[in-house]
Ligand SMILES: O=C(O)C1=C[C@@H](OP(=O)(O)O)[C@@H](O)[C@H](O)C1
């Protein structure tokens with residue numbers, strides 16, 4: 433296995449132009465494919481998760497042209513549901529933002545498909561989404577274990593109606609139902625059962641649907657109505673904003689080391705909930721400036737530990753877990769039970785790796801408390817094929833201790849050039 437040792441970094445400063453958001457890239461590609469008209473997408477993310485969506489759309493007969501660098505894509509919208517001629521197999525890696533939305537859109541299209549993924553994808557639940565699709569009359573079956581991929585979908589046009597969906601494990605199931613709803617002939621009403629997790633991602637979904645011409649009536653995140661007779665329409669051009677989760681590592685570096693770091697491509701009006709990460713750094717004692725097109729972080733005093741519910745920022749919250757190594761006092765990250773069903777069991781994995789560098793960690797069912805050590809230890813960080821573990825543990829080098837990241841290439845899921853960009857703001 434390859435590894436990367438980061439030597440101690442004494443200073444950080446600079447500006448990072450963020451790659452496009454994963455969440456927005458994959459939503460925009462799917463909606464552009466379903467739309468009437470041609471869409472020009474710019475600042476598209478170039479990463480494994482987006483490649484899986486692009487490849488799947490190609491196999492479904494969607495015509496598009498991608499620029500050499502892969503950040504610009506012209507999509508010829510179908511103006512209709514998908515269709516296939518015989519069985520088509522789509523491999524979706526470990527991309528939740530491809531598997532869940534495509535499963536729903538294909539279940540409501542006249543297709544015969546198999547959706548497969550990496551071994552970890554077969555352990556990531558999708559049952560709540562399948563329950564909701566089956567209430568509409570969809571024909572979706574699990575080939576190995578009930579409630580998990582791989583899936584066989586014999587899709588068909590459906591009428592719509594009222595469905596209940598459990599929102600307590602992943603918001604991506606609701607996102608998938610919302611985005612697929614305009615494919616049915618009648619009205620769809622989706623009622624939420626259980627506490628809806630990762631809520632800000634639903635705002636991204638609703639904003640994207642609106643950009644592509646579909647209105648949703650949101651009754652306080654308890655029920656959503658998608659009135660009948662709406663079709664997706666291309667906005668013509670669509671700019672993907674920078675990835676706010678990817679921004680978290682650079683902003684945290686400035687908070688830890690005290691140099692000034694700016695990220696561009698996101699700002700105070702961004703669609704992504706993960707921009708709230710900057711506020712968490714401010715709560716820990718960092719100085720944060722939010723402008724329309726950038727976020728800037730520096731620090732003058734010391735960082736202090738915090739105790740917060742981070743359900744709204746599940747991805748960026750992992751960056752707080754390693755930032756906590758540099759704060760005075762313990763930090764508790766609460767309401768993150770669904771970390772266990774992501775790229776790996778992130779609660780167990782983060783606890784294990786934080787202990788290796790010397791922290792005292794209490795791993796609860798749905799929380800993590802991190803007490804920083806007086807002296808960090810050099811450790812080999814196991815990354816469990818989880819891009820965010822690799823990225824958030826790079827921050828350990830912002831000390832007098834090196835850190836070794838095993839399998840650093842796993843950042844390709846969302847940020848293939850992460851370590852090059854991190855080196856650009858680092859001075860030794
Ligand atoms: O809708 C999205 O784009 C995402 C939703 C979140 O997942 P959950 O809703 O499963 O928490 C997040 O962790 C994931 O990286 C992207």
Ligand SMILES: C=C(OP(=O)(O)O)C(=O)O
Nearest residue numbers: 526527528529747774775
């Ligand atoms: C949870 C994540 O990914 P996915 O979209 O596959 O759920 C993530 O990127 O942290």
